[in-house]
Amino acid sequence: MAIHRHDNHKSANAFMEWVDQRFPATKVWNEHLAEYMAAKNFNFWYFFGSLAILMLVVQIATGIFLTMHYKPDAELAFASVEYIMRDVPFGWLVRYLHSTGASMFFVVVYLHMFRGVIYGSHREPRELVWLIGCVIFVALMAEAFMGYLLPWGNMSYWGAQVILSLFDVIPFVGPALTEWIRGDFVISDATLNRFFAFHVILLPLILVALVFLHLVALHQVGSNNPDGIDIYENLDEDGKPVDGIPFFPYIVIKDLIGVAGFLIVYLGIVFFWPDFGGIFLEKDNFAPANPLQTPPDIVPLWYFTPFYSILRASTTSLLFALQIITGIVFIWMWLRAKVSIKAKVALSVVAAGVMVGLMLGSGKAWGVVLMAAAIVCFFLLPWLDRSPVYSIRYRSMPFKIALVLFLVAFFILGYLGMNAPTPAKTLLAQVCTVIYFAFFALMPWFTSIGQTKPEPSRVTYEAH
């Protein structure tokens, strides 16, 4: 047998040599673990990528055991979850690991995304890593939404009713599309059955595939670091970055410390506080689905509430405010912005379109558009961020102020989404919605002004 391809990865022994001639085991191990160089100054923010993978594995593993007892049938579903909780040996543990796991997955993913924003990990050349990550975020939201219908509690039912009705506002095809997704004229057994299929087969497959692509893209460009500088600009005589250390074993060992700390928190909640005060498991979901009775305080799970608040804040007065803001930005741009006349004309057309659209559409349709836009904004970050430096350590003051404002608005929106709407709370949600979108719309401006600090040529690191 002739071996045509050679590479310089030395097999450890005769057996591995036999394998390596047929399968690139040593090559993959070296390129992605033993010789994948990461900056030596990784801090705790870098735990959350590997923790997200851990949570994906935990959710898949616990999910497999739950499907052994769960019945995806409107008549049986609620009772089968109670059966898991009461009669199946350690069923309560598997179920709480899964339900708490869903929330912890989102905690980890939100922190992972925030890490990207503060250290500029979404910037060139990592745009595709970021974009694939955003798609993972959307797929994860779909996965969580469908999983939440399965216990067939009253909040499951009405949450699904609200979110599926969002598609109704799509012109012409909306109502037919919702009917097709539900498989019935209302949320019913047919809906539950197909959500089960999507939740346990389709979306997990998509998520695993996307995570694979996320890592392939990351390993093509290399990991960022807390200083946001390129470690490949300082190489030693072997061509390895002087500030880099191999992912295996160094980063793996470090991540295991993160895993240990994370498990203390995660299992602490699982064992001592699994409903997390009604935030991880909502009290209305301890009653079976009732198509005639909307729960008094219908709220989605906490990880959707910022976006849900934006949906809810969209009333005629918000649209009016958005029109005025679009107008001001438009005038300011003509007078002040240093862009070409072509770009000004193009942006004017966009602004005019937005203003006419805001006049024509109803608050309901725009609520859905704004909620979708709130998520789409994340996809655009690599191109909205114009700062000459990547890391928050060297960023200008305007960026730091804007980021803090955005965080405050995001948390307030999340809090308001968990509470019943009142006129004052709706107004606050509208103010925060404006701040949310202003953060993205004005990012090209506030990232290009102010004094940035000089970036170091080597990563900031002190040996312990």
Place this chain on the structure above:
Amino acid sequence: MADNNVSDVNANGMSVEDQKRRRFLTGITAGFGAVGVGAAVVPFVLSMSPSERAKNAGAPVQYDFSKIQEGQLVKVEWRGKPVVLLKRSGEMMAGLDTIKGSLADPDSAASIQPGYAQNNQRADAARPELLVMEGVCTHLGCSPVEKLAIGPDPQMGEDSQGGFFCPCHGSKFDLAGRVYKDVPATTNMPVPPYKFEGSVITIGEDDGRNA
């Protein structure tokens, strides 16, 4: 015509005519393949539409409304949706006129109801006090909570004339299901077709009448 030497030389050695022919054949094969894949997708897509069993579940329902007291509200399930039956008191009926200015669609021009219910009470003139309405918010399909009391209410406002409040996104409706201004919902709650036979109301059937 056919050049038998093609297989002996590489692709770049092909004549222009043969290259064109290869492109055409590749294109048409891929095109038909795409049509085939599209056709194969159709049955899977259609399998997700409502089944015959689901379609048959939409029969009319009947209810003896003489059991309902003045000012009392009952909910009946029709096609899986809650239908509100409310026998409004004189005070409640009077309130419908006073709030017209704060409604988004006071004449129900943009809302769904049979012709005989497109009036100020949104009810059949034979029983104007009886509100028959799908208790489904026109925003995103929640079931609004009844706020029947007249007077200040934390959600309905200081001078509430009674109505319905949607806990999901804060839409407000009056006691005829008409939506207030500046809330997420923009149309009134739908009125289903209905008819009376003595004290029995049939929801979902009106023999095609319009008045």
